[in-house]
Amino acid sequence: MNRLVKAAFLVGTLATLTAAAPAWAQFAKPEAAVEYRQSAFTLIGNHMGRIKAQLDGGKTSLDAIRSSAALIDALKTLPFEAFVEGSGDVADSAAKPEIWTEREKFDKRAKEMQEKVTLLNAAARTGDLVAIRTAFGDTGKACKNCHEDYKKKK
Numbered sequence: 099m100n101r102l103v104k105a106a107f108l109v110g111t112l113a114t115l116t117a118a119a120p121a122w123a124q125f126a127k128p129e130a131a132v133e134y135r136q137s138a139f140t141l142i143g144n145h146m147g148r149i150k151a152q153l154d155g156g157k158t159s160l161d162a163i164r165s166s167a168a169l170i171d172a173l174k175t176l177p178f179e180a181f182v183e184g185s186g187d188v189a190d191s192a193a194k195p196e197i198w199t200e201r202e203k204f205d206k207r208a209k210e211m212q213e214k215v216t217l218l219n220a221a222a223r224t225g226d227l228v229a230i231r232t233a234f235g236d237t238g239k240a241c242k243n244c245h246e247d248y249k250k251k252k
């Protein structure tokens with residue numbers, strides 16, 4: 099085979115492999131998917147806490163709120179890439195099995211949260227504290243909305 103034919107063959111094989119790979123293949127094993135989503139949620143939760151501390155404290159730093167809001171905005175889709183098939187029954191996970199039987203509803207909850215986070219980040223940029231408080235409250239509600247249905251209480 100000449101080099102070009104070989105290269106074309108290789109690309110073809112790779113494309114087939116990618117198409118045939120199951121969704122969880124981006125993670126080495128289901129445990130890795132659980133760890134990934136929990137890590138992303140931990141960061142999001144940590145920065146929600148930091149914003150709350152700023153809103154509750156006497157001296158409010160807009161810079162701190164802005165940097166946390168921007169981070170949450172950047173992270174907001176990440177956990178949901180890791181709710182892959184077959185990762186529902188990992189012992190260490192608090193994900194309820196209904197996530198995989200009511201996927202549309204779960205995805206809708208995720209989208210609602212992401213929309214609120216977009217608004218929170220926009221409010222943080224304007225620096226309007228009233229708008230930030232409202233958007234922060236709405237975001238928190240959107241988190242809770244999903245947790246009530248789809249996260250096991252530990």
Ligand code: HEC
Binds near residue numbers: 250
């Ligand atoms: C669409 C559903 C959904 C939304 C929206 C959601 N979560 Fe979660 N969250 C989950 C599920 C399910 C788990 C359990 C994941 C697991 O253990 O596999 C979880 C776990 C967590 C954890 C625990 C992570 C760990 O280390 O075990 C934190 C913290 C968290 N979420 C924070 C948040 C915050 C803050 C928001 C809102 C900004 C949010 N979540 C929005 C479904 C959601």
